Amino acid sequence: MSPLTVAIDAMGGDHAPDVLIGGAAIARERYPQLRFVFFGDAAKVEPLIKAQPLLIDCSELVHTATQISPDEKPSVAMRRGKGTSMWLACEAVRDGKAQAAVSAGNTGALMAVAMLLLRTSPAINRPAIASFLPTVRGESVMLDLGANVGCDERNLVEFAFMGAAFARLSLGLAKPRVALLNIGTEDLKGNEAVRGAAQILRETPDLPFEFTGFVEGNGIAQGEADVIVSDGFAGNIALKTQEGTARLVSAYLAATFRRSIWSRLAYLLARPALQALRERLDPNRYNGGALLGLNGLVVKSHGGTNAVGFAAAIAIAADLALGNFTTKILDDLKRIAPATAPEAVVPAEVTVQS
Template sequence: MIRISVDVMGGDYGPEATIAGASIVKKYLPNIHFLFYGVEEAVKPVLKKYPCLAAVSHFYPTESYTRMDEKPSQALRNGRGKSSMWHAIEAVKNGEADVCISAGNTGALMAMSYFCLKMMAEAERPGIAGIWPTLRSESIVLDIGATIGASASQLVDLAVMGAGMFRALYHTEKPSVGLLNVGVEEVKGLYAIKKAGMILREVQLEGLEYKGFVEGNDIGKGTVDVVVTEGFSGNIALKTAEGTARQIGEILNTAVRSSLLSSLGYFLSRGAFRTLKQKMDPDRVNGGVLLGLNGVVIKSHGGANARGFASAIRVGYKMVNNELLKKITADLRRFHENKETLFDKEDEARMNEETI
């Protein structure tokens, strides 16, 4: 039995999307049980619409919920022991749930998870990993916004954790890993990136295959299974890709309505357009994973509908079912056992060197 705690109040649509999403996955995920956390007046009326969930769920009323516009510090101060988000995370800490799913405020979720669950002993910093549609299939990209900046050691940690996530999702024995850089040449980029690349080449970790540096245009190509970067550039890459996808959609929509001939062309090509829409649908690949914590926490997109939230639940289910934490812990331990021989203080002091 996999127990999933849900912050029912999170996201733009709240209980209407989160509970509906749970009802969708209940149909195809076996041995599942939900722990719903939320404000009773908002949740109970929605739960009544889904009697199918009665046998596989339990509702726990909470005093409050975390607003989407709250600052992380404010959300932590106001929500500790009170909010639906806090209780959903705490259920994982107390062993009552195996994974927490929330579509709520990203900063608040990261802060509460960090404060409540603490970091793995083997990990230096947390990271958020997202699923990215590519020409090949899907890739994992991390960090997409948990922290800003990263040392070489922290980038290697992210590589190990991202590869573990890819193995758990796609059952690939040795996922290919690349470091996002301004060029593929070994002399280019920040010192931390070059140092991380050198370490990944030398250590030869069992759970991944290091392929070298990749550029921004390689992400969508699916050149590697896992793309590693620090949170600042990762979040910019994510928002750029989302904006580009929306722009292409709007341009196509305008173009096909511009004339009768264009409309006819769309009618004849609607199968191809349907395939494109499905491939780029953010709901299909929804579910970012907060890695490096002593527990599995999944961040759903705040604007996700029921189908999108169901995708986030599915990601969490797979992470637990395939023992993500156990695999990541073992891989990180192997790396850190050799860490002292790979780093020296003088090396780490040269973080800001770069070659474009």
């Protein structure tokens, strides 16, 4: 089993570096071939690594005393980020010292730094952020979740190919169902970009996925598609709406079971089922947004995640690296008509996860 090296921004996130080191140890149990290069303050990180038996013989620590702050603007991170833990992690991927990088730091800064150092892959105009969403049928992939506020039809088509490849590798789906997020399922609904992307996908022969047309917002949680494609504006709103709805349902359930002595007794009887529901909706299970479309693999973890959640983000990076994701995307995109890719524009702000 060939080793797989993952670069870790050990200083990014709300609970760094403790949670990140703990998450790496959990991930190593699942992927014994993993090796890690941690970038961070040696005085804080080294004792944590030594406290994890699974990490002692498979970890390298590169000291840096600087890090990108949570409120750093992407433009500032690009100018002043050199030498920070986030920058060095992405640089390790660029230089071939790691097959993937994982950070729980500032999302906008990570996207900017990753695009600056890795650039977009050939034949891809813009990168996109992809992550998992729980549905009644299991899990779905959704992209873009905030990297691109506005997209044209070509961008959406590329997102469809990237999302399908992501679903094949991460969810084990041979031919995922791909749909474009829209305000209706009829062919005439939606803006020009969405309708144009649908036409291109319908006319492309031998797609490596099943294009099912349009899906509305209420079809996301129903699992009507394995991959939901959208621009970053609508995608981010859909993601945050689903997260808020999950919290609303949890609050309603808690209030209902506190209403009377009888409802409290009912809670005792229902507690095992409620615990299963809580675990099913635990955001840490779905933690990790992959920055797809770059010349290298970078995964963004939620800044407030726990060790289990950070391990999930590392697992996404490992699955994509083991599946040779970047090469497969380029092979898939040969199926569509070539288009001149404009120079990549680093987004001013990215809002999906912090």
